[in-house]
Amino acid sequence: MNASAVRAVVWPLVGIVIVLGVWQIGVALSGVAPYLLPAPTAIAHAMWQNREMLASAMGRTALGAAIGFTCAAAAGILLGSVIALIPFLRRSLYPLATVLQMVPVVAVAPLLQLWVDNGLPMAILSAAIVALFPVLAATIDGQASVDPGLRELFKLHAASPLRRWWKLDFPWSVPTTVTGLRIAAGLAVIGAVVGEFVSGYGGARAPLGIVIQAAMRDARTDLVFAAVALTTVVGFALFGAVSLIGWLLVRRWHASAVNESEDRR
Amino acid sequence: MWRSARAAVATILCLLTGCDGSKESGSATTARTTVRVQLNWVPEPEFGGIFAAQQDGLYAAAGIDVDIRKGGAQVPVAQLVASGQADFGVMTAEDVLTLRDRGGDLVAVFAIFQDNPTGFLVHESNPITTLEQLWTSSSTIGVDANPPYVRLLNLKYGGKDLKLVPYTGALAGFLASKDAVQQCFITAEPVECTLRGVPTRVLSVGSVFNPYAAVLATSAASAAKRPDQVEAFVQATSEGWRRYLADPAKYNPAIAALNPSMSLEAMNIAAEMERPLIVPADGSPIGSMRQERWQQLERELTEVGTIEAGRTPATGVLWSRSARETATTP
């Protein structure tokens, strides 16, 4: 492990420790009620005490987010490619797609409940709806902004639009699409939790969204924080996984990855 | 720049430590103080007495300006009152004991519902007729997230085949499916359904769990500081309830204006239905509470694990000031 990789991990950790320390001391000094703002130690305690329940809840939320994200990624790339390939579609459908982004899923979720089963299906659908637009937009953008010089090269060799798309537009767009996928990953977790708020299962099959609601109702603010923290962990994990895959795809040839490795030298 | 920074820090600390921003009234006679009352649902007949007292100027006559704030599904009323962001709040008795266990200092000053109007709403066509049948079935039920009565029912009947989903208060999901079951207030959702011509049945929770289903609570600290104000508020509220129950039609229009999702007709019916649940059976004044029922609730909450045994005994929960507490044994 080289020195700069170690630095990249150590400094954020130091930052987190400092923040937690200030938080802990602040709570102790100000005497704020635990049901308003619990200390980090109380949150850790709640996490430990409920570790089994939280672990399975985390797994459920992660599953909903991951499946929703995957559906959105596939649909976004497929739909985006078709739209990018046909100019008429790009002019007519792309503005409609932006409507997707504008509709707040919090408002739409109760409606979705009428059409989709409670529990995991709702979480998946909410996650997918929220994650779709970034992938769609990034795919279209990436494929529509191919280097004109390269486009000309293909025109010179009389390549058919489909061949040009497969050999040029699509590989060219991968870095941009990956950026959209990374954004979508984080949003997918938010979408899954919103779906859970509206129709997640309570009791033993509770995902993190329901744990949060139940803990709020029970005035267990330490558990609320613990569940929220785990939601963030799920978001990071999905984001990290997508980033890793993206890096693997482009690391040898794209400026973003190449520059990074040069900076480190 | 320093002054505004100091003021900002002071405000943040103030919010965190729970100091309230209401004006201090040195003498109870001259200045009119503003009192914030936080409801735990949207304006409905279940808060009729409070609205009536406001409408008839009873609070004003007692020197109080009352600011009634509507609530909703996720509003944490108990926390708001305990941290001083509201002066009084409507909450369940369980909320009071639970927050006290977590360190919040609340005292209950007035009981709105003597008996529990909570129940489960099923369609008439649903073969389930008892709580036990419901709890041992594999129905999907819309309930609040993990309230004590659900845990109590789980203890009693198991309920492992049930699918519990969040209760959002919207009837659309219930109307869409004949198998749907959801939590309800006997004065609200069943009335709506009847008016829409949808036959339903209510499985009352009161047979299993019957605390004071809605109480007015305030923070113990502010009650100790301004006992006259609390007493005045309680007296005005009691009279307001008396007037409301005597003639709901006089006060419901104002409430209906604040709540577009419930019709005036439904409100009038609801007011009639809730009267026997509000007026104490033994003839005590509206709002009175008995210590024994709080002890029972404490036992039940300890049993389901919501609160820890003996940590914050219920003996201190009733705010005692003259006639609020009755000592009659059942």
Added chain:
Amino acid sequence: MTRDPPTLQFDRVAREFSGGLRAVDGVTLSLAPGSLTAVIGPSGCGKTTLLRLAAGLDSPTEGRVESGSARSSPSVCFQDPRLLPWRRVIDNVALPLELAGVPRAQRHESALGVLQAAGLARAARMLPAQLSGGMRMRVALARALVTQPQVLLLDEPCSAVDEFTRMQLDAEILRTWRACGATTLLVTHSVSEAVWLADRVVVMSRGRVHADHAVRLERASRERGDAAFIGEVEECMRLLAAASGKEAA
């Protein structure tokens, strides 16, 4: 004596853009097969448009362009390498054959062949990001040759590299032209490059041909610091100045 039909020919060609701009304004030019012709001129004189017309990337609004033949379309080497960054060098060089439907083994063999001839065989499995600017241009040149074209169009191929690399590239161009015998059109803004490489230097200005000068030095005796060479360069520069000045007057 019968003459071989020229494979690159402009017949009263004009290209007018919207707004009335005539980038090429009546050019008649005929390139002898296998010859290397340089086109020079000030910016905006239409030399690049002329090349694009020859490449088929643009169509004349008047006149006729004959370029290549039915069997063989012209190859182009642009100012920038235009390599696909995610493909290895050998796959980049093989691209024209790939788009023409040539099977993999065959096109790789051809690609390796041109790379070896250019001394780039060791770079075959590398990615463009791993190469220097000069090497990338050489790869682009190799790609232009992989189809064994009869017409080769070079659009200022050395303008983006430093002086020393330019000389290396020029040597490369000379070598490949000799090896493949394609009729070659070189557009350049470097007069010395034109003189060093070409049989014939065409001077353009404002869309028209103003001078057509045959280089009188044998290639073997073209030395850049040489008096005779410098004389040729000066002659071309006079023609260039005259062409620009005439319009300004």
